[in-house]
């Protein structure tokens with residue numbers, strides 16, 4: 001973008017404000033455990049983290065493009081882009097995870113189709129990091145085939161009574177609220193009988209059990225729902241129209257999974273590999289990687305990662321100009337999964353056995369590599385994204 | 400912004416109309432079959448001049464449109480769709496950039512207005528061996544008094560056989576230097592190279608070619624900046640052509656997947672083929688974004704512009720080769736016949752990937768520019 005005068009002013013003001021208000025600790029490279037997710041159960045890792053969130057939330061810059069009345073910053077797409085660029089340039093950590101279920105997925109969906117009352121009630125606490133949300137879509141028998149959800153919602157006049165089981169509910173045990181797909185029309189065709197509800201996790205009848213993953217973490221849960229009451233004002237969109245609501249949300253999800261990550265704002269892993277080579281005796285002043293195969297594979301990954309950041313920038317520009325297509329969310333999701341898997345695998349190769357220790361490792365590379373395996377499954381698997389592109393974008397016929 | 404505005408969309412639509420009616424792929428085939436001595440359509444080049452496309456990068460004071468590299472990619476992407484051999488790369492992009500960056504007003508006045516009108520073809524002679532290596536020009540300039548003598552060889556010079564004047568890189572006192580040499584100067588021999596893709600190339604030999612000082616674009620010293628700018632612009636524009644090519648060959652493949660039936664159903668209903676086609680689409684979209692980003696980065700003089708140029712050229716080369724190789728496979732036996740145009744896309748993809756550095760060259764350059 002060519003900086004004209006007003007853009008230049010905004011950039012300069014933004015930079016000055018960030019320099020003054022972002023605590024130095026919040027400008028160090030982020031470690032996984034210190035990402036800020038917020039919510040009532042959240043404990044801040046430091047005063048700096050709390051202060052940084054408060055200051056950014058006061059300006060609405062945790063949700064830069066949301067309207068000010070709902071806790072956002074009221075910025076245009078171009079301004080939000082500048083804010084992001086300046087935060088990257090100063091290494092400012094996101095004060096609140098942009099990819100979270102609340103900020104990345106539900107918030108934009110409520111903004112798009114929620115009632116005024118729902119916007120006023122749910123959005124400001126999300127922007128301030130006061131409520132954390134989880135996503136109750138998947139069930140044991142409804143994964144890729146999400147429209148076959150069976151969790152039943154019985155109509156009781158002014159409220160629904162919900163019974164069923166959700167699975168893979170990320171961070172359900174740390175969340176305050178859940179948005180869920182439930183079946184309200186058991187006798188209608190499967191896409192037509194689904195409703196999108198907002199459910200308070202403190203309601204009686206909600207039981208959450210964490211599941212351990214290959215990475216050793218328990219980031220997601222089984223969620224059992226027994227006679228859980230949900231008032232009707234907590235239906236987002238129309239009753240029995242939840243499938244369409246979920247589609248809006250899923251495209252936000254794919255966009256936010258992929259655009260939240262700018263690989264190239266992170267340090268080049270080629271430079272990390274060179275650092276490690278230089279630790280060897282006699283290699284202190286090496287100017288390049290001696291393992292030319294590794295060098296080329298890292299560079300091929302980094303070339304793709306640069307191209308990916310251009311792609312997510314372009315997707316944002318197209319969306320802001322109203323030219324967005326269903327294609328971009330899927331294209332981003334496919335590339336993101338592959339790149340993150342490649343990156344974490346190369347990191348393990350760079351580290352060698354030093355990085356394989358499970359207890360007290362010198363790096364979290366092994367766990368990140370294992371975690372990245374989920375990137376091509378969560379949020380609709382890579383195969384499902386390819387199905388979407390084949391059918392909806394390329395127009396290829398059904399079998 | 401990495402999307403097109405209304406004006407840019409209009410340029411694109413007009414060009415698409417012009418090229419699909421004047422030089423569809425059958426035009427390249429006809430030039431090839433006739434072993435055309437020009438290897439281009441002179442009429443189209445004239446039209447490019449009349450409509451302003453030839454002068455996209457020529458500053459307004461010299462009669463051009465004075466637009467950006469970002470705008471130039473729109474033109475290249477369109478002729479990538481039709482595989483149109485055009486002097487746009489050699490003349491409107493590479494030679495124009497060399498002249499403008501040199502700041503040599505004498506040569507700019509002489510050539511730029513002619514370029515903008517589509518009245519002249521120029522070429523840039525960079526490589527000397529079969530692999531792109533611009534720092535080793537394979538040509539030396541020796542100065543004695545006011546005369547400069549050139550000796551050396553060049554290869555893979557796009558449009559070298561029809562260029563009125565060739566901009567030649569060489570070393571003068573060990574420094575990169577660029578000289579403007581008329582093709583008919585005594586001592587210059589030109590051999591037309593018939594390439595696999597039926598696009599235009601020539602091998603040039605320089606034996607005791609006598610030049611005068613005025614033919615040097617700049618003082619020694621500055622030659623490297625000129626060369627870097629020419630390469631950046633050229634690589635981006637070739638990359639944009641590759642995106643157009645990839646886009647076209649993929650849509651032809653999709654059409655075939657819908658139309659060809661086996662086992663009583665369209666082959667495009669088989670998921671094995673659907674996913675491979677969808678992956679090509681995803682690769683092309685990513686490469687396209689990289690090309691647009693690189694063009695913007697060069698236009699704005701961004702710090703990582705050189706790096707983005709290599710990213711763009713590498714990704715575009717991979718995407719175009721990938722899409723055309725998959726196109727051949729998905730067309731089955733038909734894909735191997737010369738009757739079908741698919742082979743022409745594959746051939747052009749391979750040659751254009753190689754031109755100004757292939758994907759391997761540019762990936763390695765990403766490592767070098769990043770510092771490992």
Ligand SMILES: Cc1cc2nc3c(=O)[nH]c(=O)nc-3n(C[C@H](O)[C@H](O)[C@H](O)COP(=O)(O)OP(=O)(O)OC[C@H]3O[C@@H](n4cnc5c(N)ncnc54)[C@H](O)[C@@H]3O)c2cc1C
Nearest residue numbers: 135136137138143144168169170374377378379380381383
């Ligand atoms: C880390 C992580 C976090 C998650 N968080 C949440 C969450 O917070 N909330 C939530 O609701 N869900 C969550 N999920 C669940 C996720 O959405 C599902 O795992 C996903 O949709 C796949 O469903 P499944 O696991 O049942 O696999 P299945 O649908 O059983 O798929 C198994 C394999 O079959 C392939 N497959 C299935 N159908 C097709 C087809 N038509 N064509 C080709 N291949 C096909 C799949 O690609 C996959 O490779 C999370 C998952 C992970 C890994």
